[in-house]
Structures are given as C-alpha cells and as structure tokens.
Amino acid sequence: MHLKEIEIQGFKTFVDRVKLKIGPGITVIVGPNGSGKSNVADAILWVLGEQSAKALRGSRMDDVIFSGSEKRRPVGMAEVTLHLDNSDNTLPLDFQDIAITRRFFRTGEGEYFINKIPCRLKDIQELFLDTGSGRNGLAIISQGRIEQILSARPEERRTVIEEAA
Amino acid sequence: MHLKEIEIQGFKTFVDRVKLKIGPGITVIVGPNGSGKSNVADAILWVLGEQSAKALRGSRMDDVIFSGSEKRRPVGMAEVTLHLDNSDNTLPLDFQDIAITRRFFRTGEGEYFINKIPCRLKDIQELFLDTGSGRNGLAIISQGRIEQILSARPEERRTVIEEAA
Amino acid sequence: MARKFKDTLVEVKKHFSSIFHELFNGGEASLKLINSEDILESGLEIIARPPGKNPQNLALLSGGEKALTAIAFIFALLKVKPSAFCIFDEVDTALDEANVERFARLLRKFAEQGQFIVISHRQGTMAAADILYGVTMVDQGISQLVSVRLDQLPA
Amino acid sequence: MARKFKDTLVEVKKHFSSIFHELFNGGEASLKLINSEDILESGLEIIARPPGKNPQNLALLSGGEKALTAIAFIFALLKVKPSAFCIFDEVDTALDEANVERFARLLRKFAEQGQFIVISHRQGTMAAADILYGVTMVDQGISQLVSVRLDQLPA
Numbered sequence: 001m002h003l004k005e006i007e008i009q010g011f012k013t014f015v016d017r018v019k020l021k022i023g024p025g026i027t028v029i030v031g032p033n034g035s036g037k038s039n040v041a042d043a044i045l046w047v048l049g050e051q052s053a054k055a056l057r058g059s060r061m062d063d064v065i066f067s068g069s070e071k072r073r074p075v076g077m078a079e080v081t082l083h084l085d086n087s088d089n090t091l092p093l094d095f096q097d098i099a100i101t102r103r104f105f106r107t108g109e110g111e112y113f114i115n116k117i118p119c120r121l122k123d124i125q126e127l128f129l130d131t132g133s134g135r136n137g138l139a140i141i142s143q144g145r146i147e148q149i150l151s152a153r154p155e156e157r158r159t160v161i162e163e164a165a
Numbered sequence: 166m167h168l169k170e171i172e173i174q175g176f177k178t179f180v181d182r183v184k185l186k187i188g189p190g191i192t193v194i195v196g197p198n199g200s201g202k203s204n205v206a207d208a209i210l211w212v213l214g215e216q217s218a219k220a221l222r223g224s225r226m227d228d229v230i231f232s233g234s235e236k237r238r239p240v241g242m243a244e245v246t247l248h249l250d251n252s253d254n255t256l257p258l259d260f261q262d263i264a265i266t267r268r269f270f271r272t273g274e275g276e277y278f279i280n281k282i283p284c285r286l287k288d289i290q291e292l293f294l295d296t297g298s299g300r301n302g303l304a305i306i307s308q309g310r311i312e313q314i315l316s317a318r319p320e321e322r323r324t325v326i327e328e329a330a
Numbered sequence: 331m332a333r334k335f336k337d338t339l340v341e342v343k344k345h346f347s348s349i350f351h352e353l354f355n356g357g358e359a360s361l362k363l364i365n366s367e368d369i370l371e372s373g374l375e376i377i378a379r380p381p382g383k384n385p386q387n388l389a390l391l392s393g394g395e396k397a398l399t400a401i402a403f404i405f406a407l408l409k410v411k412p413s414a415f416c417i418f419d420e421v422d423t424a425l426d427e428a429n430v431e432r433f434a435r436l437l438r439k440f441a442e443q444g445q446f447i448v449i450s451h452r453q454g455t456m457a458a459a460d461i462l463y464g465v466t467m468v469d470q471g472i473s474q475l476v477s478v479r480l481d482q483l484p485a
Numbered sequence: 486m487a488r489k490f491k492d493t494l495v496e497v498k499k500h501f502s503s504i505f506h507e508l509f510n511g512g513e514a515s516l517k518l519i520n521s522e523d524i525l526e527s528g529l530e531i532i533a534r535p536p537g538k539n540p541q542n543l544a545l546l547s548g549g550e551k552a553l554t555a556i557a558f559i560f561a562l563l564k565v566k567p568s569a570f571c572i573f574d575e576v577d578t579a580l581d582e583a584n585v586e587r588f589a590r591l592l593r594k595f596a597e598q599g600q601f602i603v604i605s606h607r608q609g610t611m612a613a614a615d616i617l618y619g620v621t622m623v624d625q626g627i628s629q630l631v632s633v634r635l636d637q638l639p640a
C-alpha cells in the first residue's frame with residue numbers, strides 16, 4: 001500500500017485547497033516557522049481518525065477548522081482526503097484505489113467517506129489498525145516527540161514494544 | 166560585575182584542565198554533539214552552588230567527576246574555578262577580583278574557596294543571591310528549557326515573575 | 331508585597347509586548363493574570379498572536395513560534411532584572427534562518443548591558459559572536475577547547 | 486503472549502544495537518528488561534554507550550546523543566514492524582551536521598521499503614529528498630504549497 005496524494009482544505013492554515021502528490025521514497029517538506037508544515041502532519045493524523053484534540057495541538061475538535069486571519073474570514077468546514085494505492089491488498093478492502101475523506105463542521109458534525117461512500121469514523125480507524133501506519137502506529141513522529149522518547153518511563157517504552165509485537 | 170575566566174578540570178568530559186577567557190559581549194560555544202558544550206554550562210551552574218544532581222543531568226553528585234573513557238582512567242576529583250571582576254562592587258565582598266572554587270571528591274567530600282580561603286557552599290550561594298546571576302536567577306537557560314517555558318503551568322510562570330520582583 | 335509583584339508584572343508585560351513585536355516583526359503578545367481578582371495567588375497566562383494571524387490558543391502555535399515567544403519572555407525578564415552574565419544553551423534550535431537573525435540582533439542589543447555565553451549550532455548566532463570557542467573531542471570522551479577565528483567557519 | 490513479546494523484544498534489540506552502531510559510527514546500545522524475571526510486566530530500559538566513551542546513565546548523554554539514540558530506537562521498531570508510510574516532524578533539530586548526514590543516509594536505506602514524509606529545516610536532510618515541497622505564507626495566516634527544485638535551495 002502506498003500514498004498517492006493528500007488533499008487539504010479548510011484545515012488549519014490550509015483554507016484554500018492544496019494537493020500534495022506523494023511519490024515513492026522521501027518527500028521533504030520545508031518552510032519558515034509557522035508556515036504550516038506540522039499542520040500537514042496533523043491533517044494526515046486527523047484523516048486517519050485522530051480523536052484527541054490535544055494530539056492535534058488544539059483544545060477542542062473545531063480547532064482544526066480555519067479560524068480566520070487578519071485578511072480572511074473563518075470558514076465553516078475542514079476536509080482532508082487521502083488517496084492510496086492498494087494494489088497489494090494491504091488494506092482489507094477490495095479496491096485497488098482507495099480515497100479516505102474526513103470532514104468536520106463548526107456545528108460539531110463529522111462526515112466520513114471511503115471512496116465517496118459514507119461510513120463511520122470507526123470504519124476508517126479499523127482500516128489501518130493492522131498496518132502499523134495507523135495513528136496508533138509508530139509511523140507518525142510529531143514535533144517534539146524525539147525528546148519524549150528517551151525520557152519516557154520504562155513502562156511506556158514497554159508498551160511501544162507490545163504494540164509492535 | 167563581569168566574568169573574566171572559567172577554569173575546569175576533572176569535571177565531566179574536561180579531564181584535562183581548560184581555561185575559557187570570557188570577554189565583554191557575546192561568547193559563542195560551538196562543537197559536535199556530545200563534545201562537551203553543555204558540560205561547560207553545567208560547570209558554571211555547579212561552581213555557583215547547584216546541589217541537585219538532576220539539574221546537572223546526573224543521578225548522584227559524583228556523576229560530575231570524570232568517570233573515564235575507553236583510553237583514559239577515571240579521576241578522583243572535579244574542580245571548577247570562576248574568576249570575576251568585582252570593581253563595581255555588585256557582589257557583597259570587599260575584593261576587586263574574586264575567584265570562586267569548588268571541588269568534589271569521589272569520597273563524597275566537597276571543598277569551597279573564595280580567593281583561596283576555605284568557606285562553606287552556603288557562602289558561595291549567598292554571594293550571588295541578589296544579582297540575578299545566581300543559579301536561581303533566569304540567567305542560565307539549559308538545553309531543552311525553552312520548550313518547557315511555554316508549556317509551564319500558570320503557577321510556575323507566576324513564580325518566575327515573583328523571583329524577578 | 332502584592333504592590334511589588336504588580337509593579338514587576340506591569341514592567342515585564344510592557345517589555346514582553348515590545349520585544350515580541352520586534353522578534354516577530356509585528357503581532358502582539360501579553361501576560362494576563364488568570365484570576366485578576368487574586369493578585370497574590372493567581373497563575374499567569376501568556377497570550378501571543380503572530381503578525382497577520384488571529385489570536386489563538388498558545389498550543390496551536392508552531393514549534394518555532396513557541397520558541398520565539400519563550401525567548402521574548404526571557405528577554406523581558408532580563409530587561410526588568412538584568413543579569414551580569416547569562417547562559418543560553420541551544421535556545422535557537424527550533425528557529426528558521428530568518429528568526430535566528432532576529433534573535434541574534436536582539437542578543438547583540440542586550441549584550442551591550444551584560445555578558446552572554448551562548449551555545450549554538452546555528453550560523454546566524456555564530457556570526458553574532460565577539461569570541462567563538464570550539465569544543466572538540468580529538469581523544470574520544472575527552473573535551474578540549476580551541477578558540478575559533480570567525481573567518482574560519484564553514485559556510 | 487509472553488512468547489510473542491519476548492520474540493519481538495529480541496528482534497528490536499538486535500536491530501537497535503546494529504542501527505545505533507551505524508548511526509554513531511561505533512559504540513553500543515541495548516534494551517534491557519528492568520526486571521528480567523517478569524517478562525509480562527517489567528518496564529524496558531535503554532542502555533547506550535557512544536564510541537570511545539564509558540557506559541553512562543542515559544540522562545548524562547548530550548542533547549544530540551539522546552536524539553540520535555531515540556532515532557535508532559524508532560528505526561529498530563520500523564525494521565521489526567514496517568510501515569507503508571512514515572512521517573517525521575523535525576526529528577533532526579538537535580543533530581550536528583555530521584549526524585544529520587548519517588541520519589539522512591539511514592533514511593535513504595529505509596525509504597527503499599516504504600514512503601517517508603519528512604519535515605525538516607536541515608540541509609543534509611533536504612539533500613536526501615526525492616521530492617521537495619515548500620510551505621509558504623504569502624498571505625499571512627494562509628498556507629500555500631510550492632514544489633521546490635533541489636538545485637534552487639539556498640547554500
């Protein structure tokens with residue numbers, strides 16, 4: 001399974017839609033402080049089903065919706081879509097191409113889609129559960145986590161091995 | 166009051182004596198990972214009277230004594246001397262030049278000197294108490310403290326202002 | 331007692347606000363007592379808004395924005411309670427090149443009043459040095475000191 | 486259950502040890518159950534000894550040595566439980582230039598088996614990119630994406 005593209009709109013500082021094509025190998029994202037690099041990582045965490053506002057650096061779930069800038073008004077919805085190639089059948093779905101979409105509205109409603117078919121958040125979370133790529137996997141190392149890894153308590157470190165087992 | 170020189174011997178990775186002349190303005194210390202830069206900061210913290218092994222990244226006080234390398238045996242004592250110019254009388258001592266020395270032996274004994282005259286650790290700590298330069302002052306920002314400052318609890322932040330008051 | 335704390339807070343607040351504005355090239359920041367009725371006990375909150383952006387929860391700021399805000403806070407405290415010497419150990423690691431430059435510029439201003447010993451691996455900070463020391467480990471495990479001439483630095 | 490954990494631990498241990506040795510260009514590291522009698526509950530300890538140095542309390546290691554050890558640990562876990570894609574957000578900030586190079590080299594090796602999205606402001610890591618994206622804020626507060634050609638990078 002590999003990523004093909006990430007589409008982000010209305011999510012944090014990405015009020016206008018952007019599309020990131022992801023190829024094989026290494027994609028490096030650069031830019032000034034506060035430009036939105038970690039917000040891209042947050043978008044991926046979020047579309048995979050992250051439910052903790054704190055894990056996304058917010059205090060409430062609607063903190064992920066673009067809340068306006070000096071020159072631009074807030075918007076009412078955040079949407080992220082992940083396009084994946086599943087030709088090796090890593091994901092337990094009978095599709096070669098899979099598009100995962102998550103939306104969240106200021107009203108508090110969330111919408112979830114797999115290949116444009118509405119589903120529950122749970123369906124998206126469970127899709128990745130066994131791949132190690134899910135948000136529970138060690139696949140996403142957020143800014144500042146490196147410092148925490150070594151100062152983690154021995155019990156926490158053990159949990160990491162248990163999850164890999 | 167200003168620093169003139171720092172002498173370090175037997176302290177952490179500085180087994181052989183080094184002398185750092187400190188001039189006015191900005192002194193920048195560079196070098197590879199693990200070369201000993203933060204150990205210089207620790208030496209200054211220590212000679213000013215730091216008693217917490219944890220604040221010096223150790224678990225016991227004798228962790229500051231050079232414990233050997235592959236090619237060099239451990240030594241029995243760590244010593245740091247701080248040379249200061251006190252012509253503006255910032256420090257409550259009637260000397261123009263002041264040398265603060267701290268020694269620690271593997272046996273657990275510590276020795277303290279002000280201008281070669283033996284004194285107690287308390288005398289050194291109290292010397293700097295009102296200057297803001299003491300280890301309680303905000304003058305020493307250790308590696309990793311910047312991240313902690315913003316995530317500090319509101320009560321801790323208040324304490325910082327109280328200490329400046 | 332409460333008087334002295336209040337005066338100090340007002341002072342730090344004023345400097346924090348202007349130093350933040352200088353380091354961020356705009357925007358605004360402030361300190362606020364969480365419980366303004368309780369001057370003797372209330373915790374302190376930091377509010378920061380980078381230029382062009384709307385005010386936001388501090389946690390939503392980027393790694394570099396948080397670091398720069400913390401640096402502004404430290405300098406504000408130093409302005410109110412100056413120190414004969416000050417040691418900064420890698421405070422600039424999260425900053426991008428432009429912010430390292432602004433940090434270095436502010437450092438130079440404050441260094442007119444006191445000595446600074448700065449540990450860094452950032453080019454912009456090294457360029458602000460009056461004296462540069464290199465710590466090396468020719469023999470593994472043992473530190474040695476060399477003074478470096480500024481024109482010897484790698485690009 | 487304990488069998489599976491023990492096997493995984495042995496695997497991670499083996500890779501952690503060799504990856505550490507590669508990243509540090511020597512030295513040794515290991516993982517150890519704090520209470521070896523209690524496989525089902527015991528916490529895990531990391532032992533790390535950079536080349537030429539004596540074994541020491543992990544806390545005494547430098548900021549960069551700690552970061553590099555954590556990176557070795559993450560790669561060891563990835564070796565045992567590979568991930569289709571992996572996101573690293575500024576894991577290289579504490580590393581010096583030489584260690585960034587070693588990190589980048591290891592990253593390239595692992596990228597043969599999976600995709601990596603790496604956020605960084607380090608030259609050595611940028612040079613390892615197959616594709617480079619720049620995030621910019623031409624309009625303050627709003628992110629835009631540009632793809633950057635590798636030869637356009639500032640020195």
Ligand SMILES: Nc1ncnc2c1ncn2[C@@H]1O[C@H](COP(=O)(O)OP(=O)(O)OP(=O)(O)O)[C@@H](O)[C@H]1O
Nearest residue numbers: 012033034035036037038039065066067392393394
């Ligand atoms: N919902 C939102 N609406 C508008 N802006 C937001 C929202 N959430 C976060 N931001 C802004 O996004 C910015 C942080 O972006 P991000 O963390 O991606 O930066 P970065 O590029 O990773 O920077 P650094 O290099 O400093 O880590 C902050 O300025 C924050 O105020």
Ligand SMILES: Nc1ncnc2c1ncn2[C@@H]1O[C@H](COP(=O)(O)OP(=O)(O)OP(=O)(O)O)[C@@H](O)[C@H]1O
Nearest residue numbers: 177198199200201202203204230231232547548549
């Ligand atoms: N008592 C001791 N005896 C011998 N070596 C020691 C002792 N205490 C600490 N060390 C060693 O000192 C090294 C750490 O040095 P230091 O923290 O000064 O590095 P640094 O130059 O600040 O590096 P970085 O850029 O990664 O922060 C470690 O390798 C540690 O093992």
Ligand SMILES: [Mg+2]
Nearest residue numbers: 038143392393
């Ligand atoms: Mg970031």
Ligand SMILES: [Mg+2]
Nearest residue numbers: 203308547548
């Ligand atoms: Mg250090």
